[in-house]
Amino acid sequence: MRRGRAPSGGPVRPGRRVPVHDLRTADESRAAVPELRYPAHDVLVASGLPGSGKTTLISRTVAPLDEEGGTVVRIDSQDMREAWERRLPGWLPYALYRPLVRCAHYAGLRRALRADASVVVHDCGALPWVRRWLAWDTRRRGRRLHMVLLDVDPGVALEGQAARGRGVSGYAFGRHRRAVRRLVAGVEAGRPPQGCASAVLLDREATSALRGISFE
Structure with missing residues (x-):
């Protein structure tokens, strides 16, 4: 199966010609990609270890509107958790x-x-069943x-958990590591x-260099 390489300075449209784009920049022959563009109304899943930077990536790069003027909905379980925490006693x-x-998170995703x-x-x-549901x-x-x-790297992800003041148990982190591996x-x-039309693989450097994710 064909895999895409990063064009020099241009956006990447995953799934248009090739299903997989390995944009990790540890290989110096790969140029950083400034933008990922997807068809309007499609669904994008950002996946990786807890603490790997998914929430930061989404909040920093995802455009609020698609090119048709429609709202791009961002669904992050962390947002839902924080909303509940604001309403409930801190000791709970x-x-x-x-x-x-x-x-509440899955209800919002369904809507x-x-x-x-x-x-x-x-x-x-x-949680593969979530992707199976989304694919269906x-x-x-x-x-x-x-x-x-x-x-x-798992060590970097653990540092990310510590930086945000939230972590998962050793058992849960091990389960995440196996799934992401x-x-x-x-x-x-x-x-x-399974069920995905395309996949883009990013390392920490490529994630930091990515300036935008948009829907056109």
């Missing part, structure tokens, strides 16, 4: 209301999909699912995750 352990946060908007979803990578829903609505996968291996072999 998150574990007690985590199921409610997750239900976004039904609205036929361009959607960007924060994905932990450890986008396919039946005549849309496509794409993935941006952050390939970040499988995703990276598949993309490196030229295979997008």
